[in-house]
Amino acid sequence: MRRVSVLGATGSIGRNTLDVIRTLGxxxxxxxxxxxxxxxxxxxxxxxxxxxxxxxxxxxPARLDDLRAALEGSGVEAAAGPAALVEAASRPADWVMAxxxxxxxxxxxxxxxxxxxTIALANKECLVSAGGLFLSTAKAAxxxxxxxxxxxxxxxxCLDANAGAAPVRFILTASGxxxxxxxxxxxxxxxxxxxxxxxxxDMGIKISIDSASMFNKALEMIEAxxxxxxxxxxxxVVVHPQSVIHSAVAYADGSMLAQLGSPDxxxxxxxxxxxxxxxxxxxxxxxxxALGRLDFSAPDETRFPAIRxxxxxxxxxxxAGAALNAAKEAALGAFIAGRIGFLDMARVxxxxxxxxxxxxxxxxxxxxxxxxxxxxxxAEAEMAESAA
Ligand code: NAD
Ligand code: MG
Numbered sequence: 001m002r003r004v005s006v007l008g009a010t011g012s013i014g015r016n017t018l019d020v021i022r023t024l025g026x027x028x029x030x031x032x033x034x035x036x037x038x039x040x041x042x043x044x045x046x047x048x049x050x051x052x053x054x055x056x057x058x059x060x061p062a063r064l065d066d067l068r069a070a071l072e073g074s075g076v077e078a079a080a081g082p083a084a085l086v087e088a089a090s091r092p093a094d095w096v097m098a099x100x101x102x103x104x105x106x107x108x109x110x111x112x113x114x115x116x117x118t119i120a121l122a123n124k125e126c127l128v129s130a131g132g133l134f135l136s137t138a139k140a141a142x143x144x145x146x147x148x149x150x151x152x153x154x155x156x157x158c159l160d161a162n163a164g165a166a167p168v169r170f171i172l173t174a175s176g177x178x179x180x181x182x183x184x185x186x187x188x189x190x191x192x193x194x195x196x197x198x199x200x201x202d203m204g205i206k207i208s209i210d211s212a213s214m215f216n217k218a219l220e221m222i223e224a225x226x227x228x229x230x231x232x233x234x235x236x237v238v239v240h241p242q243s244v245i246h247s248a249v250a251y252a253d254g255s256m257l258a259q260l261g262s263p264d265x266x267x268x269x270x271x272x273x274x275x276x277x278x279x280x281x282x283x284x285x286x287x288x289x290a291l292g293r294l295d296f297s298a299p300d301e302t303r304f305p306a307i308r309x310x311x312x313x314x315x316x317x318x319x320a321g322a323a324l325n326a327a328k329e330a331a332l333g334a335f336i337a338g339r340i341g342f343l344d345m346a347r348v349x350x351x352x353x354x355x356x357x358x359x360x361x362x363x364x365x366x367x368x369x370x371x372x373x374x375x376x377x378x379a380e381a382e383m384a385e386s387a388a
């Protein structure tokens with residue numbers, strides 16, 4: 001029986017992953033090793049009981065007693081805290097879904113890759129902040145990395161169908177988010193609630209706001225650099241409001257291959273789980289006639305500077321990505337807390353990137369964490385100064 005773990009099991013990707021596992025036979029077909037979550041221990045415990053997990057881990061030590069109580073007598077182990085997350089992620093498994101949000105996913109995802117398990121990678125921050133380190137760890141351990149981000153899953157699927165030839169161009173599609181056509185003036189006063197309402201995808205709050213600012217696309221550009229060797233030159237971002245073409249690759253003979261589907265993450269999750277096979281999933285089939293048309297345009301980098309910032313970081317070392325992601329996380333946190341405006345997020349990230357020397361590769365995770373801390377410190381200082 002295949003042993004599977006789901007890191008970030010209570011989130012949007014995690015719940016969809018458990019749904020796919022359930023659809024494909026649940027505990028009759030899979031042995032669930034570790035499930036992890038953060039504050040929502042009720043949901044974590046319920047899933048651990050449903051799937052008969054070996055261990056359930058909450059990131060929050062203050063919730064360990066609640067988790068223990070919910071699992072009492074079931075035989076499911078309970079644990080808490082960052083070290084326990086890494087320990088659970090290191091347990092032998094054949095397949096690990098990495099779906100913790102943000103840089104908190106770095107250490108557990110790296111630990112899972114170090115075991116040689118197949119990594120279904122949703123936690124894009126791991127590649128953005130520590131791409132070289134993560135890939136060399138995975139390679140040394142013989143771990144296969146299968147992208148789950150819908151765009152990268154699309155490219156992965158296109159490459160799989162065309163093994164042998166290298167693309168000359170990567171086309172990363174972007175919905176453009178809820179403010180795609182808004183004038184700059186109006187974007188200044190956007191609230192976190194409005195920014196979190198994505199037109200096509202139902203996702204966690206952070207990635208939803210990142211989609212509205214196009215910082216999500218910025219992270220995905222750097223993600224494509226590590227996964228596929230895309231460069232600032234060969235990568236094109238195209239705004240495609242319907243989110244039907246998930247991404248595409250172009251070949252030297254003029255041919256372009258794209259992957260299309262309903263905006264439902266279960267397709268990419270299922271593909272990562274059963275690769276190279278495809279499984280039957282309850283995903284709405286695409287009806288091209290009902291869709292009628294698909295639209296495309298270039299992103300406006302004046303209103304969405306994140307794209308420009310990512311292009312600058314793409315061809316630099318992974319520490320540039322670590323700085324970009326950490327500054328972005330700090331600015332995003334401040335925006336959610338109402339301390340800065342929507343457009344201030346890109347301004348803060350740009351200032352941090354300009355000030356930090358990020359030409360070096362990361363030798364180890366400590367280098368990444370040091371850059372992460374420094375970028376957050378600078379971002380906080382900048383935000384405090386402009387608030388004063
Ligand atoms: P989410 O906020 O819905 O869920 C995040 C998960 O991480 C939850 O299980 C939460 O408990 C856990 N978590 C939060 N803080 C933690 C911490 N400090 N330590 C350990 N665990 C913690 O997020 P999501 O939308 O499911 O996104 C997860 C990852 O997948 C992100 O990296 C995101 O960029 C990526 N992704 C998501 C989607 C999507 O459709 N939601 C699509 C592509 C990529
Ligand atoms: Mg995506």
